[in-house]
Amino acid sequence: MPFDLPFLAESFAALLRGIPLTLQLAALSVIAGGFLAFALAFMRISGKWWLDAPAQFYIFVFRGTPLLVQIYIIYYGLSQFPMLRHSLLWPFLREAYWCAVLALAFNTAAYSAEIIRGGLLSVPAGQIEAARACGMSGHLLFRRIVMPLALRQMLPGYSNEIILMVKSTALASTITLLEITGIAAKLISVSYRTVEVFVCAGAIYLAINFLVARLFAWLEYTVSPETRRPEEHHA
Amino acid sequence: MDYVRLMGFWPGGWGYSLLTATAMTVAVALCGFLVGVVLGCLGAAASFSRLRAFRWAADVYTTLLRGIPDLLVIYLFYFGSSSLLTTVGALFGAEGFVGAPAFLTGALAIGVVSGAYQMQVFRGAVLALPKGEIEAGRAYGMKSLLLFRRIVLPQAARFAIPGVGNVWQLVLKESALISVIGLVELMRQAQIGAGSTRQPFSFYLTAGALYLLISFISGRGFRLAEQRAMRGIRRVA
Secondary structure (H helix, E strand, C coil): CCCCHHHHHHHHHHHHCCHHHHHHHHHHHHHHHHHHHHHHHHHHHCCCHHHHHHHHHHHHHHHHCCHHHHHHHHHCHHHHCHHHHCCCCHHHHCCHHHHHHHHHHHHHHHHHHHHHHHHHHCCCHHHHHHHHHCCCCHHHHHHHHHHHHHHHHHHHHHHHHHHHHHHHHHHHHHHCCCCHHHHHHHHHHHHCCHHHHHHHHHHHHHHHHHHHHHHHHHHHHHHCHHHCCCCCCCC | CHHHHHHCCCCCCCHHHHHHHHHHHHHHHHHHHHHHHHHHHHHHHHHCCCCHHHHHHHHHHHHHHHHCCHHHHHHHHHHHHHHHHHHHHHHCCCCCCCCCCHHHHHHHHHHHHHHHHHHHHHHHHHHCCCHHHHHHHHHCCCCHHHHHHHHHHHHHHHHHHHHHHHHHHHHHHHHHHHHHHCCCCHHHHHHHHHHHHCCHHHHHHHHHHHHHHHHHHHHHHHHHHHHHHCCCCCCCC
16 A cells, blocks of 8 residues: 555644644643642541542542543533533533533543642651741641642652543544544544554654653653752852 | 333343443453453563564554554554455455454454553563572573573562553453444443433443442452462561
């Protein structure tokens, strides 16, 4: 099978138009899911069972079921309730776009909560004791000592989660959204040239994920100066 | 209760079809998982190879398939093999589109994806072996294959269990994506039920609960296996 360059270029151009939607879905859900994840992580480490148990249950449910089920429950399932259909939320829940964002956010929150919890728990007790000895407490302690240290710990895990999220946005194509995979499926079903379309779409995803990975590697480098080798000559 | 009537095991209830579909989900996930184990082993072996071409190929495999959405890979396998079959079919006089078998292509697709993750698990498990063990084996005059069978495999298998369990959970959840190419597994059956009764919430919720049940039970199984494999290992802390 000869590789048809004009077709390849055409498909690539068509797929490129899906990038903004893919990035939007990923960004919105990561941001919204991030807030929820923080709330869940704090519930987990609160030490109060009535906060811990619901958070654990949430995480168990959302990590134990396929994302596709979650998307379908929100997009198709909620329409089963007439009450919801007549509520103020319906203009949002009717839209595939907001349903996808909601499902992705709920999903990533469950995974990120555990990453954040791991980061918070990894802060050495001595650091906190030292801060208390210096007279810090509450917010100041959290802002100056706990958060910076925890953030650094959770960066590698969180970058994996964001890459997974970028890949998960592909499922939005199952509820009619034309992001990269949606466009790819459409192109394939029209042209039957699976391999060419797949190569183009795959390359775009790989490029996005490569950039995300580099960005986080850079972030990690900037926030952990003390783990670098000391520079040879100081001015 | 409407819900109970809908999901029951009597005429008009969807209980049996959902249970059969659950069995199909487990079957396709298991097949995909096994394909992944084989590919993961091959990939890990290639990544430790002395030949640079092998190491490179393994690296490309795991990087590519971990960076591309699984749904796209499933489309590639399904439509790719279908168009191949259609071409071959046309040679033998068949007319029109020949669809590839959904079970086979689906299991292969999630197998190839999970192999990329499995490979990392196996690599990690082999790297976790103390170097001295391998040197000691060599000192006794063991050749590669014997060394692998007697020293590396039994210990690496032990370290790999938690990671393998994670990959299994991943495969189980990914298997829901095979519904898009028409295999009647749990997700597809729920779609069918939702479509014909106009009760999507009840059906997707039930499907979700069944997935949760499978992952809960298999999670327990893996934890037991880990405990068993780790007996006799001294652990700090």
